[in-house]
Amino acid sequence: NAGVTQTPKFQVLKTGQSMTLQCAQDMNHEYMSWYRQDPGMGLRLIHYSVGAGITDQGEVPNGYNVSRSTTEDFPLRLLSAAPSQTSVYFCASSATGTGGEAFFGQGTRLTVV
Amino acid sequence: KQEVTQIPAALSVPEGENLVLNCSFTDSAIYNLQWFRQDPGKGLTSLLLIQSSQREQTSGRLNASLDKSSGRSTLYIAASQPGDSATYLCAVLRDSNYQLIWGAGTKLIIKP
Numbered sequence: 001n002a003g004v005t006q007t008p009k010f011q012v013l014k015t016g017q018s019m020t021l022q023c024a025q026d027m028n029h030e031y032m033s034w035y036r037q038d039p040g041m042g043l044r045l046i047h048y049s050v051g052a053g054i055t056d057q058g059e060v061p062n063g064y065n066v067s068r069s070t071t072e073d074f075p076l077r078l079l080s081a082a083p084s085q086t087s088v089y090f091c092a093s094s095a096t097g098t099g100g101e102a103f104f105g106q107g108t109r110l111t112v113v
Numbered sequence: 114k115q116e117v118t119q120i121p122a123a124l125s126v127p128e129g130e131n132l133v134l135n136c137s138f139t140d141s142a143i144y145n146l147q148w149f150r151q152d153p154g155k156g157l158t159s160l161l162l163i164q165s166s167q168r169e170q171t172s173g174r175l176n177a178s179l180d181k182s183s184g185r186s187t188l189y190i191a192a193s194q195p196g197d198s199a200t201y202l203c204a205v206l207r208d209s210n211y212q213l214i215w216g217a218g219t220k221l222i223i224k225p
Contacts, residue, residue: 031211043204043215050211058212090157092213099164100145100206102213106156 002026006091006105013081013112021076021108023091029103031094032074036060036087037107043090049074081112115140117205119216127224128195134188134219136203141181144206148177148188151200151218160201161188193223 007022025032033048045058049068063085065077074093078085091105116139126132136146148160161170161177163186169178176189190197200220204213 033211042217043213045212048211094211099162100211101159101162102147103159104157
C-alpha cells in the first residue's frame with residue numbers, strides 16, 4: 001500500500017523561484033494537510049482541506065497556495081521562494097472513518113538559497 | 114489556545130530499561146491523541162492513536178495512556194532497545210477542526 005506519497009524528497013531553489021510540492025494519497029481520506037517542520041519550532045500547519053474543492057488556511061499560510069481538485073491529490077505551491085521557507089514539509093491525510101488517525105508522507109526537504 | 118508540551122526534551126537510558134515519555138495539553142476538548150516516532154532525516158511514523166473516549170492503547174512493547182481531565186498522556190516503552198532511539202512526538206487533534214497540535218518532541222537515546 002502506497003499510503004501518502006510526497007515528491008520530490010529533496011529540492012534546492014533560488015530565491016524568487018516557484019515550485020509545487022506534490023502529495024497524493026490512495027486511502028480515500030477526506031482530510032489532507034500540509035505541515036512544515038523547523039528546528040525548535042515543531043510542526044506547524046500551513047494549509048488543509050476537508051474535501052475536494054475545499055481548502056483553508058492554517059497557522060503559517062503566507063507564501064503558499066493549495067488546491068484540491070481530487071480526493072487523492074493536494075499540491076502545495078510556493079509562489080516566490082524565500083530563504084525563510086527553507087524547511088522540511090510533510091503532507092498528511094486522515095479520515096473520520098479511521099478515528100482521525102493521521103498518516104504522513106516521507107517529507108520534502110527544501111532549501112532556498 | 115491548545116498548547117502541547119513534552120517533557121523531557123531529551124532522554125538517554127541504558128538498554129533494557131523501562132521508560133516513560135510525557136505529553137501534556139492545556140485544553141481537554143480533544144478528538145484524539147497520537148504518538149509518532151521520527152528517525153533523523155525521516156518521516157513521521159504513527160505509533161499509537163488514543164481516541165478521546167479511551168484510556169489507553171497498546172502495541173507490542175508500547176503502551177500509551179490518556180487522562181483528559183488532567184490533560185496528560187504517557188508513552189511507556191518496555192524493555193528498551195537501541196533501535197528505539199528516535200524522537201517521539203505527541204499530537205492532539207482538536208474537536209473544532211482537523212488540525213493537529215504538536216509537542217516539540219522527546220529525543221530518546223538507548224545506549225547499548
